[in-house]
Amino acid sequence: MSDTTQQRLSLAVSTVVFALRPHLRTGRPTVWLPLVRRIREPYEGLWALPGGPLEDDQDLAASARATLARTTGLAPRYLEQLYAFGDVDRSPGDRVVSIVYWTLVRPDEDAQAIDGENVEWFPADEVRGLAFDHDVIVRYALDRLRAKITYSPIAHAFLTDEFTLAQLREVYEAVLGRRLDPANFRRQILAQGTVEPTGRHLTGTSHRPPALYRSNLARPRATLTIEETA
Amino acid sequence: MSDTTQQRLSLAVSTVVFALRPHLRTGRPTVWLPLVRRIREPYEGLWALPGGPLEDDQDLAASARATLARTTGLAPRYLEQLYAFGDVDRSPGDRVVSIVYWTLVRPDEDAQAIDGENVEWFPADEVRGLAFDHDVIVRYALDRLRAKITYSPIAHAFLTDEFTLAQLREVYEAVLGRRLDPANFRRQILAQGTVEPTGRHLTGTSHRPPALYRSNLARPRATLTIEETA
Incomplete structure (x- = not known):
């Protein structure tokens, strides 16, 4: 050149x-x-x-x-x-x-x-x-x-290692610029399989402290699964 | 600088x-x-x-x-x-x-x-x-x-405007480097909603000529659907 x-x-x-x-x-x-x-x-x-x-x-x-x-x-x-x-x-x-x-x-x-x-x-x-x-x-x-x-768990990059589903929903709401229904969001995120419960709860917040979740990036995300021939 | x-x-x-x-x-x-x-x-x-x-x-x-x-x-x-x-x-x-x-x-x-x-x-x-x-x-x-x-209809870029599902499967097989089960592939691709039948068939090939499909990129692909709050 x-x-x-x-x-x-x-x-x-x-x-x-x-x-x-x-x-x-x-x-x-x-x-x-x-x-x-x-x-x-x-x-x-x-x-x-x-x-x-x-x-x-x-x-x-x-x-x-x-x-x-x-x-x-x-x-x-x-x-x-x-x-x-x-x-x-x-x-x-x-x-x-x-x-x-x-x-x-x-x-x-x-x-x-x-x-x-x-x-x-x-x-x-x-x-x-x-x-x-x-x-x-x-x-x-x-x-x-x-x-x-x-289509990816990129939202987790805005959160610390453990987070509530409400915190995760707030990330989606901030990015998408609109409010999301909490029950629908919970159902969809859990079906996606990209988060898993830690067994711990957020402390000091209420009578029913919300469960804490973490990324579960080992599990494949829900996309087209191509099955191999037998 | x-x-x-x-x-x-x-x-x-x-x-x-x-x-x-x-x-x-x-x-x-x-x-x-x-x-x-x-x-x-x-x-x-x-x-x-x-x-x-x-x-x-x-x-x-x-x-x-x-x-x-x-x-x-x-x-x-x-x-x-x-x-x-x-x-x-x-x-x-x-x-x-x-x-x-x-x-x-x-x-x-x-x-x-x-x-x-x-x-x-x-x-x-x-x-x-x-x-x-x-x-x-x-x-x-x-x-x-x-x-x-x-997770995307990128396979269509290897094909002309109309194609059979067998041709589409051959693209996936070439890219992924392994054979795929035809019936499973057909079911999964149709569920994904990224192709639609043209109503035409491949001519001059057999007694039961295979149906021709085209990209249907107007339809959203199957990923996480975020429902808005009512």
Whole structure:
């Protein structure tokens, strides 16, 4: 490949961080994400996803983790590559391809969050007018989250190791943006087989403390089962 | 971002092309892919995925399509981003990040394939010793295909608009690498609701010509259904 062709290209790694925090008006768990205010052109003064140029000596995920630690103080376990965004016109001037990761943050991880300079958290559904094509990227990540929660146990990534079914339902409600019927939800989740009771109960809450569950990722999820020929 | 940091980075776009072709020994439909023999260092003489450097004026998918047209003559409709591979040590010398697309080719598209210079097709499960980390990439793509076929109608991408259930089963058998019981397969696929009868039958084959089906992607697939509260 010729050096001339590649000269103007740079590669950035950015991350969409989703955590559940109470909505400021309703108090209900809501999907939030941290953004960083740009302090130089292009798009100086606008909010953008935490990210930065890929360093020579860094793998892609390592670059995402380094930026997250610097801007938010977060060191999440769940980090997954989301998509590479590389449209020719997505950044004025130089050609910049962004490889975007996403992470779902547990409450105990979120408790460690420390906002870096120029960092603020926003309800994910309400952010508009971000730098570059970051509106599109946030929308893409939310769509992926909403799709994936219907066929995978990704919701568990928002919870600590043990959780009640009410807490799990609140995750689904936050992600899907609507209230769910508790009895139906309980029946469907238990039929799916992705959680199992721990035998313990949430203490200190009521006369009938709710049962605690944990992920049961060893069991296959309910999808098309292909039976082999005998 | 500093020019110094980005100087040695280049970005390639490669594509894993899967098509069903008869296995040379068994004659059964098998997953094949085209590879290109490298004519320069690094890895001169080894086989690699079709790919090339990202050009300044090309979007990512456009780059993948241009390489495919040049090397294989293919212009597939189904083209999806697979993953970005960017480990520091994946290429000797310059840092190269590869954004990999994948495509599943229909028989009528595959019939248009013309092998370019230094291009050959191989059974996907049998390729070893490719250039760079392309063994890992092919394995990753096969794993994704095998996972996705169990929860999405991706198998249809290997077929023309109308197909028999036996043809659809052959796709599953080729991807999963094992024979499936026809009656069980029929029951499970129909329960899944992703195909619907066209009302037509395959002609000229037998006394009882098999029914033709088509994709029914408008219907939701069988996953966790979240009912809203009343």
